[in-house]
Amino acid sequence: MNWDDTAPSTEDAPAGADRLVGPDADGEDTAVEAALRPKDLAEFVGQERVREQLDLVLRAARARGATADHVLLSGAPGLGKTTLSMIIAAEMGAPIRITSGPAIQHAGDLAAILSSLQEGEVLFLDEIHRMSRPAEEMLYMAMEDFRVDVIVGKGPGATAIPLELPPFTLVGATTRAGLLPPPLRDRFGFTAHMEFYAPAELERVIHRSAGLLDVEIDADGAAEIAGRSRGTPRIANRLLRRVRDYAQVKADGLITREIASQALGVYEVDARGLDRLDRAVLTALLKLFGGGPVGLSTLAVAVGEERETVEEVAEPFLVREGLLARTPRGRIATPAAWAHLGLVPPQHQPGGSGQQGLFGP
Numbered sequence: 593m594n595w596d597d598t599a600p601s602t603e604d605a606p607a608g609a610d611r612l613v614g615p616d617a618d619g620e621d622t623a624v625e626a627a628l629r630p631k632d633l634a635e636f637v638g639q640e641r642v643r644e645q646l647d648l649v650l651r652a653a654r655a656r657g658a659t660a661d662h663v664l665l666s667g668a669p670g671l672g673k674t675t676l677s678m679i680i681a682a683e684m685g686a687p688i689r690i691t692s693g694p695a696i697q698h699a700g701d702l703a704a705i706l707s708s709l710q711e712g713e714v715l716f717l718d719e720i721h722r723m724s725r726p727a728e729e730m731l732y733m734a735m736e737d738f739r740v741d742v743i744v745g746k747g748p749g750a751t752a753i754p755l756e757l758p759p760f761t762l763v764g765a766t767t768r769a770g771l772l773p774p775p776l777r778d779r780f781g782f783t784a785h786m787e788f789y790a791p792a793e794l795e796r797v798i799h800r801s802a803g804l805l806d807v808e809i810d811a812d813g814a815a816e817i818a819g820r821s822r823g824t825p826r827i828a829n830r831l832l833r834r835v836r837d838y839a840q841v842k843a844d845g846l847i848t849r850e851i852a853s854q855a856l857g858v859y860e861v862d863a864r865g866l867d868r869l870d871r872a873v874l875t876a877l878l879k880l881f882g883g884g885p886v887g888l889s890t891l892a893v894a895v896g897e898e899r900e901t902v903e904e905v906a907e908p909f910l911v912r913e914g915l916l917a918r919t920p921r922g923r924i925a926t927p928a929a930w931a932h933l934g935l936v937p938p939q940h941q942p943g944g945s946g947q948q949g950l951f952g953p
């Protein structure tokens with residue numbers, strides 16, 4: 593049993609990975625994302641500050657005829673980190689090599705990759721926070737001095753053979769910048785913090801994807817999907833595909849506000865982007881516990897889910913949306929939660945417990 597609330601979850605098969613509004617890529621996403629990825633900075637929607645800063649970094653490097661500084665991309669899943677890494681390579685006219693932290697368990701794995709890089713190449717290291725310690729230490733030196741020490745042999749006879757590397761650009765991506773050791777974080781010349789997207793930006797993502805997928809959609813239809821996409825382009829693209837199916841089967845193909853709303857109703861994604869699990873958690877909190885405070889375990893039992901599922905799959909978005917708050921005394925619902933589910937909070941009488949409306953006579 594895991595009593596440590598701050599322990600990172602195992603990320604191999606995240607609970608809720610099959611949700612329509614889940615932030616992680618599913619099999620279908622993987623197949624279509626390549627086609628929907630913006631190819632250069634100009635096509636990349638939103639993230640104005642990141643785009644402007646990155647544009648300067650890349651332009652300056654190009655003007656100097658140099659390899660760009662190492663870049664760290666941090667942000668929630670589905671916000672465009674992989675996409676940006678490919679854009680960095682494209683903008684630099686450089687090839688890109690793609691690997692990930694979990695794939696590099698031994699320092700030797702990293703040495704093999706580093707020593708085969710071409711000059712100027714972009715090395716994309718996804719989930720960089722999940723690299724092993726020895727590999728991480730090798731990376732420090734590679735990033736700073738473009739050199740690695742390859743250890744040959746074992747025990748007292750082991751020797752370190754220095755190996756020069758061509759200059760390269762490391763692009764690291766992480767959903768948890770806080771887990772990166774400071775010496776690693778400090779070796780990046782530029783860190784881009786990716787934010788959730790505003791509805792208007794998601795509308796642009798949706799119109800762009802609709803064009804590429806040859807789907808007809810009007811402005812209101814795009815706005816309706818954007819409002820349910822939880823600030824995440826990956827979710828926007830996924831909802832667009834489901835609404836397209838509905839529009840083809842049930843209507844003439846054109847996505848209007850009404851069609852989008854009906855389609856996402858079928859998939860139980862509500863006007864604010866909550867799905868069935870999110871609403872079950874909120875409903876239990878409001879109806880069974882008068883809005884809380886209630887402990888996580890009790891809440892999980894009430895909705896028939898694992899504690900971790902409620903905590904890691906449902907709660908982050910509910911907290912972000914200001915519908916639920918985690919307090920030392922337990923989970924509580926905010927006034928916005930009552931309003932969203934169309935329920936009336938129990939009367940708060942002076943000096944009363946606040947639960948009399950539900951539990952009183």
Ligand SMILES: Nc1ncnc2c1ncn2[C@@H]1O[C@H](COP(=O)(O)OP(=O)(O)OP(=O)(O)O)[C@@H](O)[C@H]1O
Nearest residue numbers: 625628629636637669670671672673674675825826
């Ligand atoms: N700014 C953007 N403009 C247009 N489309 C975008 C943008 N950002 C992301 N997308 C689209 O969203 C999808 C997911 O993006 P991407 O794979 O880059 O996310 P990620 O941050 O790498 O996610 P993960 O953390 O799961 O690896 C892609 O299909 C991409 O086309």
Ligand SMILES: [Mg+2]
Nearest residue numbers: 673674675718
């Ligand atoms: Mg990615």
